[in-house]
Amino acid sequence: MRVSELVQRSGASLATIKYYLREGLLMPGEATSATQASYGEEHLRRLALIRALTDVVGLSVQKAAEVIQLIEGPGDDLFLTLGAAIGALPPYVESSNEQAQDYPLARTALERLGQVYDPDYPAVGQLDRALTAASAAGFPVDDDRLELYGAHVRAIAEYDIDHVPEGPAQGAIEYAVLGTALYEPVIAALRRLSHQDLAMRRFVPDSATDPAGS
Amino acid sequence: MRVSELVQRSGASLATIKYYLREGLLMPGEATSATQASYGEEHLRRLALIRALTDVVGLSVQKAAEVIQLIEGPGDDLFLTLGAAIGALPPYVESSNEQAQDYPLARTALERLGQVYDPDYPAVGQLDRALTAASAAGFPVDDDRLELYGAHVRAIAEYDIDHVPEGPAQGAIEYAVLGTALYEPVIAALRRLSHQDLAMRRFVPDSATDPAGS
DNA sequence: AATATTAGATAGTGAAACAATCCAATATCA
DNA sequence: TGATATTGGATTGTTTCACTATCTAATATT
Numbered sequence: 001m002r003v004s005e006l007v008q009r010s011g012a013s014l015a016t017i018k019y020y021l022r023e024g025l026l027m028p029g030e031a032t033s034a035t036q037a038s039y040g041e042e043h044l045r046r047l048a049l050i051r052a053l054t055d056v057v058g059l060s061v062q063k064a065a066e067v068i069q070l071i072e073g074p075g076d077d078l079f080l081t082l083g084a085a086i087g088a089l090p091p092y093v094e095s096s097n098e099q100a101q102d103y104p105l106a107r108t109a110l111e112r113l114g115q116v117y118d119p120d121y122p123a124v125g126q127l128d129r130a131l132t133a134a135s136a137a138g139f140p141v142d143d144d145r146l147e148l149y150g151a152h153v154r155a156i157a158e159y160d161i162d163h164v165p166e167g168p169a170q171g172a173i174e175y176a177v178l179g180t181a182l183y184e185p186v187i188a189a190l191r192r193l194s195h196q197d198l199a200m201r202r203f204v205p206d207s208a209t210d211p212a213g214s
Numbered sequence: 215m216r217v218s219e220l221v222q223r224s225g226a227s228l229a230t231i232k233y234y235l236r237e238g239l240l241m242p243g244e245a246t247s248a249t250q251a252s253y254g255e256e257h258l259r260r261l262a263l264i265r266a267l268t269d270v271v272g273l274s275v276q277k278a279a280e281v282i283q284l285i286e287g288p289g290d291d292l293f294l295t296l297g298a299a300i301g302a303l304p305p306y307v308e309s310s311n312e313q314a315q316d317y318p319l320a321r322t323a324l325e326r327l328g329q330v331y332d333p334d335y336p337a338v339g340q341l342d343r344a345l346t347a348a349s350a351a352g353f354p355v356d357d358d359r360l361e362l363y364g365a366h367v368r369a370i371a372e373y374d375i376d377h378v379p380e381g382p383a384q385g386a387i388e389y390a391v392l393g394t395a396l397y398e399p400v401i402a403a404l405r406r407l408s409h410q411d412l413a414m415r416r417f418v419p420d421s422a423t424d425p426a427g428s
Numbered sequence: 429a430a431t432a433t434t435a436g437a438t439a440g441t442g443a444a445a446c447a448a449t450c451c452a453a454t455a456t457c458a
Numbered sequence: 459t460g461a462t463a464t465t466g467g468a469t470t471g472t473t474t475c476a477c478t479a480t481c482t483a484a485t486a487t488t
Contacts, residue, residue, distance in 0.1 A: 003465065015447045018466085023445095035454045035465045045352060052347035054445095056305050058272055061445065079413075086406055091270050091399055106403075113404075115411045123410065127403035133266035134396040138259060139389070141400060148373050149397070150404055152366040157408030159362050161416065175353070180406060182348040183363070185305055186355060187405070188398050189320075189341035190327075190364055192300055194371030195394065196337065197329045199293075202375065217434070229478050232435085237476095249434045249485045268476095275476065 003029075006039045010047040017047075025050050025065045049178075057181045063088045067177060074173045079118075085177040087122035093129055095122065103128035105135070112143060113150040156187070217243075220253045224261040231261075239264050239279045263392075271395045277302045281391060288387045293332075299391040301336035307343055309336065317342035319349070326357060327364040370401070 007014050020026040026046055029037030046068075053064040066088045074081045087095060100119060106128035110117050117124060131141055141149075160179055165171045221228050234240040240260055243251035260282075267278040280302045288295045301309060314333060320342035324331050331338060345355055355363075374393055379385045 013447080014465095016445085019446060022467095031466090033454060033465095035452085035467095037466075045350075048347070048350035049352075052351045056344055056347040058304055079410075082410075089406075090272055110407065115407060116414050117407055117410060118414075121407070121410055123403050123406035127400065127407060130270055130396070130399035130403055133262070133270040134400065136259075136262035137266045137392060137396060138263075139392050139396050141397070145373065145377075145397075149370055149401060150408075152369050153401055153404040154408045154412075155366050156363055157405050157412055159359065160405075160409060161412045163359075176409070178351060178353050180409065182344070182351060182353050183355070183359075184402050184405070185344035186341065186348065187363060187367055187401065189337050189344050190367040191371050191374075191398070191401070192303075192337035192394060193324065193329060193331055193335070193341060194364075194368045195374060195390070196293075196296075196331060196335055198368075198371055198375045200330050200332075227478080228434090230476085233477060236436095245435085247434095247485060249436095249483080251435075 001039050002036065003039065006043055006047075010044055012047055012051075020047075020050060020061075023061060023065055025061065025068055052182060056185050058090050059088070059181075063090075063092070067181070071170075071174045071177050074170060078169060078173065081173055082176055083118075083121050085173075086180065089181055091126055091129060093122060093125040095125075101125060101128075105131040109141075109146055112146060113154075115150075215253050216250065217253065220257055220261075224258055226261055226265075234261075234264060234275075237275060237279055239275065239282055266396060270399050272304050273302070273395075277304075277306070281395070285384075285388045285391050288384060292383060292387065295387055296390055297332075297335050299387075300394065303395055305340060305343060307336060307339040309339075315339060315342075319345040323355075323360055326360060327368075329364075 001009075003014060003017065006012075006017060010017070012020075017026065021028060026043060029039040029043065031037045049068070050064055053059045053067060054061060059067065067085055070081055070085045070088075087093075103119070103124050106124050107119075109127065109131060110124075134141055160183075163175075165175055215223075217228060217231065220226075220231060224231070226234075231240065235242060240257060243253040243257065245251045263282070264278055267273045267281060268275060273281065281299055284295055284299045284302075301307075317333070317338050320338050321333075323341065323345060324338075348355055374397075377389075379389055
């Protein structure tokens with residue numbers, strides 16, 4: 001298909017597509033002449049991925065480009081590649097490429113959960129920041145909460161790991177990175193909706209049979 | 215304390231503090247003269263909250279202002295206030311203030327989970343967007359995954375609801391809004407770290423006693 | 429009295445994410 | 459075959475955001 005059709009089917013404007021082409025998020029179409037190129041279904045899927053990463057996950061275009069580069073041509077070290085991809089996900093913590101950070105809150109939390117972790121893994125810094133921010137704002141995560149959250153999150157993570165597709169490392173990386181990124185908003189939304197469900201059942205008597213409260 | 219001390223203790227620059235004052239995120243200090251005002255601990259806490267909402271939760275300054283307004287002076291309808299606050303949280307979905315949306319994916323998902331929900335609640339749109347984006351990018355949420363996620367997320371939400379502080383509605387709103395917002399990054403980071411923990415235990419034999427793999 | 433600080437107002441800055449325009453080369457259609 | 463439309467490639471413009479800087483006049487501090 002030509003660009004005009006890609007514009008129609010993807011919903012993105014021509015200017016936006018050209019921009020993504022320039023920034024390397026979208027691969028160029030197969031050139032058929034000096035002024036024509038043909039695009040395929042993979043371009044449509046890519047556009048959907050870009051919108052998912054930017055609009056839903058909340059990545060900047062540059063971070064989305066990083067993630068896409070990583071799942072396109074993963075390095076030989078699976079853990080390094082995965083770590084780099086996780087590091088690009090929000091909330092972004094600038095990696096201290098010099099001295100290793102201490103991350104005291106994250107460390108004690110992970111020890112309490114009995115979890116194995118690599119201190120250089122970006123998510124450690126992300127956890128520390130999240131715990132620090134919650135405390136500073138007056139909502140510290142106490143041990144009870146941490147343990148309950150940890151147990152249920154671990155069950156979710158186990159399901160994720162159990163369903164890594166077999167086959168080439170490429171597919172596993174893609175599943176790991178995009179599954180981490182794309183399912184997070186799902187989990188967040190489900191939690192918000194569970195809050196509402198529980199609150200309605202508890203505080204609004206007939207809500208179970210009359211959701212809208214009309 | 216004077217502004218200079220607030221600058222020191224908060225880590226924010228004077229220009230930034232003035233900006234937050236202008237935008238209504240930070241309440242003005244008590245004026246002691248035409249060119250002096252005194253600030254207290256509540257200003258420090260507020261600054262920490264602003265940074266938590268912007269840096270960690272990922273809100274824009276304007277959305278953070280909305281959230282702060284809502285928890286400062288909650289309306290008389292608890293559910294409306296809560297819905298408005300949730301609506302300001304990312305991923306931001308513009309509310310269709312005209313015709314009610316359909317949200318087919320979210321609807322079937324919530325029906326399968328047997329959850330009560332208000333279709334006007336912003337999280338419904340957020341869930342739909344997240345499910346749609348995941349599908350379009352090639353990672354649909356199948357029923358098994360949905361049910362497992364749903365069950366564990368519900369357990370987390372139950373803990374949240376069980377620990378709503380007693381007392382005035384003001385405190386409950388604040389807990390609900392900030393607990394929703396501030397604990398989400400904690401949950402996300404814990405999931406990422408559980409992935410790593412499980413992957414290491416599964417694929418790297420001695421990792422349980424040698425986390426860094428040194 | 430000299431110097432420093434501050435509130436309040438206004439203007440400026442740099443990055444980000446496109447959007448618009450231009451040109452020359454090709455397609456497409458009448 | 460000629461007129462019109464589309465496209466690739468490059469460049470420039472626009473808008474928004476989150477600050478940052480500057481200025482003035484009044485007050486604090488030394």
